[in-house]
Amino acid sequence: xxxxxxxxxxxxxxxxxxxxxxxxxxxxxxxxxxxxxxxxxxxxxxxxxxxxxxxxxxxxxxxxxxxxxxxxxxxxxxxxxxxxxxxxxxxxxxxxxxxxxxxxxxxxxxxxx
Amino acid sequence: xxxxxxxxxxxxxxxxxxxxxxxxxxxxxxxxxxxxxxxxxxxxxxxxxxxxxxxxxxxxxxxxxxxxxxxxxxxxxxxxxxxxxxxxxxxxxxxxxxxxxxxxxxxxxxxxx
Numbered sequence: 001x002x003x004x005x006x007x008x009x010x011x012x013x014x015x016x017x018x019x020x021x022x023x024x025x026x027x028x029x030x031x032x033x034x035x036x037x038x039x040x041x042x043x044x045x046x047x048x049x050x051x052x053x054x055x056x057x058x059x060x061x062x063x064x065x066x067x068x069x070x071x072x073x074x075x076x077x078x079x080x081x082x083x084x085x086x087x088x089x090x091x092x093x094x095x096x097x098x099x100x101x102x103x104x105x106x107x108x109x110x111x112x113x
Numbered sequence: 114x115x116x117x118x119x120x121x122x123x124x125x126x127x128x129x130x131x132x133x134x135x136x137x138x139x140x141x142x143x144x145x146x147x148x149x150x151x152x153x154x155x156x157x158x159x160x161x162x163x164x165x166x167x168x169x170x171x172x173x174x175x176x177x178x179x180x181x182x183x184x185x186x187x188x189x190x191x192x193x194x195x196x197x198x199x200x201x202x203x204x205x206x207x208x209x210x211x212x213x214x215x216x217x218x219x220x221x222x223x224x225x226x
Contacts, residue, residue, distance in 0.1 A: 034214070043117070043203055043217030044156075088154060100146065100169050101215060103156040 002027050004093050006104035014112045021076040021107050023091030031093040033074040038088040086111045116140050119204050119218040133190045134221045136204030145187035150201040194225045
């Protein structure tokens with residue numbers, strides 16, 4: 001079955017530190033891959049997406065993600081975290097024929113001063 | 114201008130009641146979705162409509178009935194509400210549907226007492 005796994009439920013980093021959020025997928029073929037962010041009480045906002053081509057993709061708010069086919073991973077990174085980055089982060093994948101996203105369980109990011 | 118708007122934002126009701134949540138998008142997208150987010154933040158697709166036609170109907174009790182009067186609106190009606198229906202319901206839209214690039218509303222928090 002198709003699935004998206006985020007192994008870390010909760011991560012705490014200090015402001016200014018680097019960040020990496022993990023995401024693994026299990027699909028028959030390489031799916032489209034996405035990272036979304038959900039601030040408290042808000043809907044989800046797309047950070048970045050990967051369809052094909054360059055395996056390092058840049059997104060909004062200074063985030064980037066790297067697709068690694070050999071590891072079935074699509075990890076999200078940021079070199080220097082800001083307090084406003086505290087939120088829930090969701091990795092998602094889409095089978096090209098399905099028209100709907102499968103989401104991971106989310107990683108809650110807490111930022112310490 | 115809100116791109117995807119849902120009403121109401123909060124809904125508290127008794128078991129057995131019937132309630133509706135409305136969704137409208139002004140992005141000109143042709144595909145709309147309902148997602149359910151449970152208390153553990155897990156997001157699961159419920160329905161998807163493309164140009165008013167139902168294209169995804171996940172394993173959802175038939176107490177849930179989506180209605181799409183036009184491609185800018187997708188409403189969700191729930192009959193005979195149960196405690197387990199308590200969740201945040203998100204409406205989303207996309208153009209084309211295959212890219213997984215969704216625009217989400219802010220969510221409607223349903224509490225069933």
